[in-house]
Amino acid sequence: MLRSSNCSRAFALALLLVAVSAADAFAHCFVGPRFFPATLATDDPCVADQMSLPTVAWSKTGDVPPATEWDISADISKRITEDFGITISDTWSNIHQPGGFTKAGFGNLDTTVQYQLLKDGPHELALLVGLAVEWGGTGAIDSGLATPWSTLTPTFNFGKGFGDLPDSFGWLRAFAVTGQIGYQFPTRSFDVDSGTFIPQVLVYGGSIQYSMPYLKSEIHDYQLPDFINHLFPIVEAQFATPVANNFGNSPITIGTINPGVIWVGTYFQVGAEAVFPVNHASGTGVGFLGQLHLYLDDMFPTTIGRPLLGGNSTPPQKLSF
Amino acid sequence: MRKLISLSLFAMSIAVAHAHAFLDHASPLVGSTVASAPREVSLTSQNLEAAFSSVQVTGANGARVDQGKPQISGNTMRVGLKSLSQGTYRVRWQALSVDTHKTEGSFTFSVGGR
Numbered sequence: 329m330l331r332s333s334n335c336s337r338a339f340a341l342a343l344l345l346v347a348v349s350a351a352d353a354f355a356h357c358f359v360g361p362r363f364f365p366a367t368l369a370t371d372d373p374c375v376a377d378q379m380s381l382p383t384v385a386w387s388k389t390g391d392v393p394p395a396t397e398w399d400i401s402a403d404i405s406k407r408i409t410e411d412f413g414i415t416i417s418d419t420w421s422n423i424h425q426p427g428g429f430t431k432a433g434f435g436n437l438d439t440t441v442q443y444q445l446l447k448d449g450p451h452e453l454a455l456l457v458g459l460a461v462e463w464g465g466t467g468a469i470d471s472g473l474a475t476p477w478s479t480l481t482p483t484f485n486f487g488k489g490f491g492d493l494p495d496s497f498g499w500l501r502a503f504a505v506t507g508q509i510g511y512q513f514p515t516r517s518f519d520v521d522s523g524t525f526i527p528q529v530l531v532y533g534g535s536i537q538y539s540m541p542y543l544k545s546e547i548h549d550y551q552l553p554d555f556i557n558h559l560f561p562i563v564e565a566q567f568a569t570p571v572a573n574n575f576g577n578s579p580i581t582i583g584t585i586n587p588g589v590i591w592v593g594t595y596f597q598v599g600a601e602a603v604f605p606v607n608h609a610s611g612t613g614v615g616f617l618g619q620l621h622l623y624l625d626d627m628f629p630t631t632i633g634r635p636l637l638g639g640n641s642t643p644p645q646k647l648s649f
Numbered sequence: 650m651r652k653l654i655s656l657s658l659f660a661m662s663i664a665v666a667h668a669h670a671f672l673d674h675a676s677p678l679v680g681s682t683v684a685s686a687p688r689e690v691s692l693t694s695q696n697l698e699a700a701f702s703s704v705q706v707t708g709a710n711g712a713r714v715d716q717g718k719p720q721i722s723g724n725t726m727r728v729g730l731k732s733l734s735q736g737t738y739r740v741r742w743q744a745l746s747v748d749t750h751k752t753e754g755s756f757t758f759s760v761g762g763r
Contacts, residue, residue: 361754449753495757545672546756548680 360449361546362489363539364506365590366621368599369564370533371508373454373487375413375442377624377633378405387603387615389423394612398422403438404624407635411444421473433468436475440483452489452504459483464515477519481531483510489539491546502543507534517573527574533566533583541592560590564601582610586617597621673724675740677758686733686760690715692726694744694752702744704728709736735761 357364357374364372368383383401388394403417416439422432442458460481467474489504490497509532519526540559544552567583588601603615625633674693677683690706704726706715716729726744741755 358752361752545675545679545754549675549678551678 357454357487359447359452359454359487359489360491361542362449362452362487362491362504363541363592364454364487364489364504365537365560365562365592365597365599366619367506367535367537367562367564368588368590368601368617368619369566369584369586369603370506370535371456371483371485372506373456373485374447375407375411375444375456376405377407377413377628379403379622379624380417380619381622383617383619385603385615385617387605388612390605390608390611391425393426395423395425397424406632407625409635409638413442415440415442418467423473431468431471431473433471433473434466435473436462436464436467436478438462442483450492452487452491454485454487456485457483458485460510475514475519477514477516477526479512479514481510481512483508483531489542491542499543499547501547502539503536504539505534505536508532511571524577525573525575527570527577528572530569530571531567532569533564535562535564537562537590555591558592560592561588562590562599562601563587567606578609580607580609582607584610584615588617595623595627597623672742672752672754675756679756680758682759682761684761687730687758689727689729690740692740692742692744693724694726702726702742704740704742706730706738706740708733708738714738733760 357366357372357376359374364374366372366378366380379402381402383399383403385397385399385401387397387399389397399419399421401417401419403415405413405415407413416437418437419435420433421435422430424430438460440458440460442456445455445457447454460479460483462475462479462481464478465474465476469476485506485508487504487506491501493501495501509530512529512531514526514528516526518524538561540552540557540561544550544557564586565583566586567581569581570577570579583606585604585606586601587604588599590597590599597620599617599619599621601617603611603617605611605613605615623633627633672679672692672694676691677687690704692704702719702721704715704719705713706728708714714731714733716731719726719728721727726742737757737759739755739757741753743751743753745751
């Protein structure tokens with residue numbers, strides 16, 4: 329890969345992917361009969377009370393020779409109102425270069441505020457907007473794992489299940505897709521220390537997922553083993569493309585494609601994905617991503633699992649049937 | 650972090666009375682074809698709140714073929730059916746779990762050949 333400034337650029341973009349993912353990737357999401365699990369690398373389209381502890385990633389960088397990188401992150405998401413929530417997250421990284429050099433430390437603290445624009449149950453459609461902030465100077469700047477400048481990333485997310493297709497589509501109705509796009513603005517345009525411009529970056533990605541619970545409860549109960557009926561086979565993809573103020577830097581897009589599976593229980597989920605870099609600047613070989621995710625709203629429905637403001641202590645409405 | 654994990658696992662172990670009311674089992678089975686007309690539809694879910702859980706069964710023409718308010722016993726909700734002829738029927742259900750989480754869904758089953 330990547331030497332000198334190109335190396336720094338790719339590493340910074342990789343950190344960006346980690347930061348945006350960690351900040352945005354978690355929410356407990358029911359839309360009509362559709363459940364969108366918390367995806368590991370990208371975001372799902374709901375605000376909720378959630379906690380991921382931990383998310384673990386292992387990969388090899390695109391350096392020559394490649395360094396081995398571990399990222400361990402934690403986050404907590406809390407609804408302020410029914411439709412407005414905040415996520416706080418951070419990531420600890422350890423990067424071991426061949427030859428014995430190792431750097432480790434925390435990245436910058438990330439916060440994300442999100443607003444639920446829409447939850448359309450009959451069409452299994454959810455829309456979400458948010459603003460992610462990476463707070464500069466709150467991480468290990470000396471180790472190169474964090475930046476002294478902050479970044480702001482307005483984001484838009486959507487989720488769409490295909491359960492509203494005609495019954496003749498059969499098992500295909502269990503598919504769903506999610507997507508996200510964000511535009512990252514750094515609070516500085518130039519890094520004096522490295523003498524490079526700090527680009528504005530388009531961050532985007534999504535997932536295609538298949539819901540075995542949906543297949544069982546909405547389409548056809550094949551009486552498969554219970555473990556199978558809790559699975560979501562999934563493929564996620566995430567990308568970052570510098571689009572402005574990138575003078576002298578590589579314009580290359582980095583990203584990964586992550587096939588995996590999520591097992592969903594009543595109070596928590598466990599996910600694992602392989603991580604395939606889309607090019608050499610994005611990494612070397614196949615990495616791994618795993619996560620334990622807790623549904624705080626189900627675990628603590630009367631306390632920390634409900635919105636701080638406007639939550640109901642009684643059933644919200646009498647159902648129509 | 651270790652304390653947080655321990656606390657979370659403890660919470661999961663004691664929180665048995667909560668969570669969304671997922672559909673665990675249906676009779677007739679979701680998407681199945683049964684040879685003879687069933688007399689009732691039963692849905693098994695978690696933590697049903699009787700006052701706010703409901704089920705509706707309709708035929709191909711949209712007419713209701715259930716006999717009204719469902720009976721809830723434990724985690725099972727049952728609704729009687731009128732005499733069904735051969736055809737496909739849709740079951741729509743909504744459930745409120747004891748912690749006020751709402752869950753809904755629908756599925757079809759068929760009587761006789763399709």
